[in-house]
Each structure stands twice: as C-alpha cells, then as structure tokens.
Amino acid sequence: MVKELNTTLASGRISKIHQPYAGELVLVIRANRHNYSLLLSANPTYPRIQITEVPYKNPNTPTKYAMTMRKYLEGAILESITQLDNDRVVMLSFDTRDELGDAQHLVLYVEIMARHSNLSLVNTKTNKIIDTIKHVSGDQNRYRLLLPGATFVMPPKQENKLNPFIANQAYADLVLKYSDKVELKSELQSVYQGMGSDTANYLAEKLLDSDNAPQTYQEFLYEFDHPTPTLTKLSNGKVSFTVYNPDINDEKITYPTLSTLLDGFYTEKSQLDRTRQVAGQLIQVITNLLKKDYTKIKKLNQTLEDTKKADQFRIKGEILTTYLHKIEPGMTEITLENFYDDNQPIKISLSNQLNGSQNAQKYFTKYQKLRNAVAHVDEQLAITNREVEYLESIQSQIELASPADTAEIKLELQQQGYLRDNSNKKKKVRVTLSKPEEYTATDGTLILVGKNNLQNERLTFKIANKDNIWLHVKDIPGSHVIIRDDNPSDETINEAANIAAYFSKARDSAHVPVDYLPVKRLKKPAGTNPGFVTFTGQTTIQVTPDSKSVNDLRTK
Structure with missing residues (x-):
C-alpha cells in the first residue's frame, strides 16, 4: 500500500481536509492533475490507510482536530510516504510553511494497531506533537503520551523480529528445521515482523512445496x-x-489496486458501523417501540384466545340461574348438572361475598365483556401488526442506510409522531431530501x-413517469427502484431486480x-405511512443479490 500511495500521491498538494467521522481523516490531494481522497482511519475496528472513492458527508461544524489539521497541512506538499520497517506505522512527510512563511517539515504518523490506532501530527524540528486524533494520557499509556505539546515517542518495537523485505536467510533455516506446515507457519510469524496468519500460511505452503527456497522466497516478495x-469469499x-x-478454489474477485480492494471489503462493514454510531438514538427508539408492540401482540392474542372461552361463562351463568335455590350463603364453589352436556356434573367457582343471583350475573358480565372484546x-x-411491519421496515432501512440517510429517517419518525422534534423552533434547520442513488444498466439505462421511505415516496410519485418500471422485493422491506424506461430490456430488468434485492432485508438470501x-x-391508500403502496398486475422474477454487480452499475 505504501508503494501504491507513493506512486500515486507523492509530490501532490493537499487542497482540502475533512473529518467526516470520529477517528477518520480524509486528505484531498491534488496529484498528477487528479484529486484523490486519502482516507486515514484510526477506527478501532477498521483501521487502514487507502485512497477511497466512497462518498462521505462532512458534519455541519468541523471538529477541533480537523481545524488544526487544516491550519498546518492545507497547501502542504506530500513529500513521501514511508513505513517503519515492516511494522504497522506509516509516516506521511510534508513540506509546508509556518505563519511567518518559513519552511516547515511535518510528519503525520498513522498507527494501524486496532484499538491503539492513532494519527499524530509532529513537528520534526522540535519532535513535539501538534495534535492527535485520539488523546492518550499517562493514565491510559505509561509508555508514552499522545497529547498536544508532548514529545513524540515511537510505539514499542517488535524486538528480535526481522523485516521480511530485507535480505535474510531465516526462512531457509526454518524450512530445514520444520516440515509441518502448521509449525512452519507459526515460526514464520515469530521470526518476521508484520506477517499475518494468512500470509504466513501461504508462504509456508510455497516453501514446503519448493525445491529452491531462495527463489520461492524472492517470488513471494515479488x-x-x-x-x-x-x-476471497x-x-x-x-x-x-x-x-x-491465493491457490484455493473459493470464489475470488480481483481489483485493479489495493485501495479499490479495501473499498470493496470495508465499504459495507464500515458504513454499517458509522450508521449505527450516527443513528444510535433511532435504533434505540425503534427497538423499544418494537419490544412494546411484540408484548402487546402477545397479550392481544392471549385475550383473543380467552374469548373462545366466553360461552363457558354464559353456560355457568345460566346453570347458576336455573339452580339458584341450591346456592347457600358463604359457598365458594358448587357442583351442578350441566344441561348443555347431558347433565354431566360441572364445578362452578363462587364468591362467598355474593349471593347466587349476583354470582350468576358476574359470569354473564365476563361473557359480555369477552364478546365485546373480540371486535x-x-x-x-x-x-x-401494521406498526410492527412499518417499524421493521425502518429498522431494515437503517441497516442499509449511509450515515447521511439517517437525517431523513429521523425526520420521517418525527413526522409520524415516534420522535419529538427538540430542535430550536426559531433556528429550525430544514432537512432537504437527498436525491435517490443512481445506477446505470449495462445498456446505459438509468x-x-x-x-428510505421519504425518498421512496418522492421517487415513486414525484420523480418517476407513469410508464417507468417500478420494482420492489416481494413482501419484504426494501427500496423502491425505478427503471427510467417504458420498455426496458430483460437484461436491464434483471439488473434492476438485483439492485432491489440487494437494498432489501433479503440482501444475504438466495x-x-x-x-x-x-x-x-x-x-397510495389515504392515511398510510410514507412509502406504502398497493398494486395488482405485477410480474415476479427471482434473483440472487450480488454486491459486485451492484457496485459495478453504480453511477460514478
């Protein structure tokens, strides 16, 4: 990745700096007459460095860290990108000028170390930290401080480990010593810096199958x-x-660059994670509402089951009325003949606080109450059940949404009365509905x-022409999809159906x-929720959602 970034970005100038999400910085670099978005991520789950083509939305107010980075790095020249041996530390070296116009050399250290990942901008003349995306105090890390003004200290080195890209013979000694692939893999990881499990397994297999270990190792480095x-799936x-x-028979997709590979791997994972962070309140509200509705449905079904016993209360009331003369004061139960069941004995509970007529009336009242309850x-x-269906569709939309979509989902929940609008009425910010996403079919059809539901409603009833083709997964929450053609080809219909299935709750199904x-x-029935439609005369086809096909059709 360092080589790829150097080839593409070295000598480029930073034109813009954004921090769209916590723990992530985007440097827009103008190089070779092209603007590249360099993503530096210190996300504990998805830390990485890459050029990204995935769109992002910046917060209305830039963070303090973003403002500091703009102050020191906007307009700076990216001199080089280097790696600390084969460790997970990348250094971006910048030439810039300070406020007085004097030359200044800064280094942005990108540490890709899971929950310890960080971005630290350092003045090389003083070796002082200008700022870090995550502040780490002495209470959190006794080895080094990562705070503005502190002296920058490199992370601890991997002692006694070799850089695999520097000439060595360690692999040859290990091949002579270990003939078992599992043991050799483990030793390769122990001897070499930064060698992951898959890579070590791949190298161990190649070395054991080879008669010329040095040549095999050079081919591995190549x-x-x-x-x-x-x-690989x-x-x-x-x-x-x-x-x-890899030499395996599983499904594989190759990419032109490492950056596009990482976009393909991380986009859905990181987007879901970001959306969950942004939409945390919405997820909690919907989860609580659904929990209440599930409980309510359970109780209503139990009441409905109880209504089936209503006739039993009526029968007991009529039997008590017939045999009032047999009921004595203070009785708690009585056994009488059931003339509705061949005079078989029936035991009837009584309240000792009521007389016979009042006990009979009590059973008639229960009967009438249950009868009235049915409707x-x-x-x-x-x-x-309609509310559950609606909330589950919202829940599904959040899972498929980008962070930018959550504002519209929140607006919809406010409009439907599920969320309070706590914004300042005088300074109320109007939410402008974003445009539907665009895809281009193989034959060029849009x-x-x-x-989300507000987008679906607008797309179907405001944007689409009446003869355009509308698609939606059958009986499952999902996106409305419109083919901007009155007579699309079968290939376009299948591609649009794949998109509809992909943006639905059935994304992972076949x-x-x-x-x-x-x-x-x-x-559109009157009074129904946004996005709800009814229809007849549809045609149904079956597709298996394919993420690569969807991404390939995405309009650039």
Missing part, C-alpha cells in the same frame, strides 16, 4: 511489489483480502433507488422474488 489485489461464509491470488382486539391487532410493473398501476 508479489508484494507487483500485487494482485484479491477478495471462503466456503465458510467469511471474506478475506490478500495482496496475492376491539381484532382492530388493535391489525393496527399493531436506474434510480430510494434509500432466489429473492422481486415484483415489477409500470408506475401507473401503483396506488
């Missing part, structure tokens, strides 16, 4: 200088990425996708049914 970025469902093309329970069940029909056949 693959890092001339990478074949590969994403393993048979156990896991996905991994490598610099080389109410049926109505409430229908209302609650395909539009709504990512053979997903997708309905399609002209927009003019859709109806």
